[in-house]
Amino acid sequence: MPDAALIQRDESDSTALPAPYLLFLGDTTEAAFAKTAFGLRDWASDRCIGEYALADATVTTGLEPMTPAHAARRGARAMVVGVANPGGLIPDSWLPPLVEALAAGLDLVAGMHVRLADLEPVREAARRYGRKLFDIRTPPANIPVGTGRKRSGRRLLTVGTDCALGKKYTALSIARGLQARGLDATFRASGQTGILIAGGGIAIDSVVADFASGAAELLSPDADPDHLDVIEGQGSLFHPSYAAVSLALLHGSQPDLFVVCHKPGREQILGHPGYALPSIEDVIDLTIRAGRLTNGAIRCAGVSLATNELDDDAAARVIAETSARVSLPVADPVRGGEAFERLLDACTS
Template identity: 40%
Template structure:
């Protein structure tokens, strides 16, 4: 596992500042480890703050050797190509890292440990984040519905919409207010940041709900758990939201949306319905026509990263007027309003 004191480098070749580098940005924003450099030869010479909305002075370098020269001991694959498969052209860099004594953190579906196991020296390791740990989970049986705590699920209008970021900010706001809240990671970036969780998209569909349920049951002592969302009920390629709802038996939801989005990011043919209809859909599916735990959407996390301050303020007000729910951009303004909405609805 990744020791939080180890200096790391983030590999984000040709993607830093783009949507595919969300793991790199997540670790830069919330990670515990000192980041010595981001590797992206197309942006070398810049700083992180030049490429994305992060006030970070971390340098962007062209090569692995430069990152090692700055003190990096661990190479984290900070970008996710389409399908989560390892590009063949990355293999040379990974081999250089292993030969140079670095450890690897891998968020791809392709496993790296079998590839490099016979080349690892004492103290050197490979962490494949998308490998489920432990025994196969049991089938979900709505066990979490019996818990007396508050279980908040982050849901969204699309993939890569900011569900993890909003969830981390919400958890931070709740804990800052003195409440016993825990963030439960369900994807590779969340696992890399918190050091624990489940790689939901790598778990067999029959066991996915059970994996979520087991994780929530293990966190039962916390008064509030915030479950990282994945996918969207609107996306034809996503199956992740249903096991999250079933396994967590969520009591509340926060809907995540990007301001100005009318269609899915990569599917222009799929229109995003009015948010009131999206809210109704998520509530209906969570409740399962009265068979399962009712869960209300109690707030909107609106991603306004692409807007000016004035445009963001107008978008937040318009969304709040449209839905009648407290709305906040957790990164730009903090998640206090969303935390207050959760507490008021308990």
């Protein structure tokens, strides 16, 4: 399991979130919507005390179930909303448990489009119990319009055939793997879970569209020539809802390298029946086509496959088949091994 201590954090832009966390799962029955909770469990386990789910939930992180009061007695300082509904809404059924956490002495941390501070019962309870609300999806003020200016240092961006198939995991794994080799690499978070894990970053999808590429430029500033920023991608250029976010991140990141993330077996865009998943080759082609605008030298370093639903033999087979087909290193970072080392090699060349 990844070691959170290996993920570098830039203390100067730390959001100073109160930890450890109790992870709130709501009434979620779809694992893909709980990726914040899973990401924190896997990459920041030292800061996760347990989970709190409503009666209808079927998803679990495997962490110890506990109430906010129990978690507070065990030392938790905040409850993190670890699930994201489409559109980032907070259903009314979540309000009582959120207020319960505040009453138990926990702060609240969330990364949804709806701000905790805009929910009257939550805001009122925070005031009453003297607790803080952290809306980490709210971008910093005064983001400039993107300039397209070439910055110093090197950049790698993870892109995808869809949402929710490992772009954050892959970026974290590559940053960790390169750091383990003694190289100068930094994970850069572009979404709420990544921000919780890294302790800093900008939720690109929450930035006003006119400024989204400017926000991506802020995310990976000028750096030493040998430094590599490993930037967490968002969405997909082939996603009917979120492609604009992906393009802003691509243009603003001006990556030298990108890694395509894909989940073998997924055939349709998640939540969009009728939208066929693009091929890995289509993603490579359009990413180069669009990415050339701000970095003429952009190229694909390899492919990251999420093989968690396959057995070892099937995973090895699809990794080998994909690598032969696209003529690039292909690996599942969760499985690691020689394949992943070859992918890391490609990220350093």
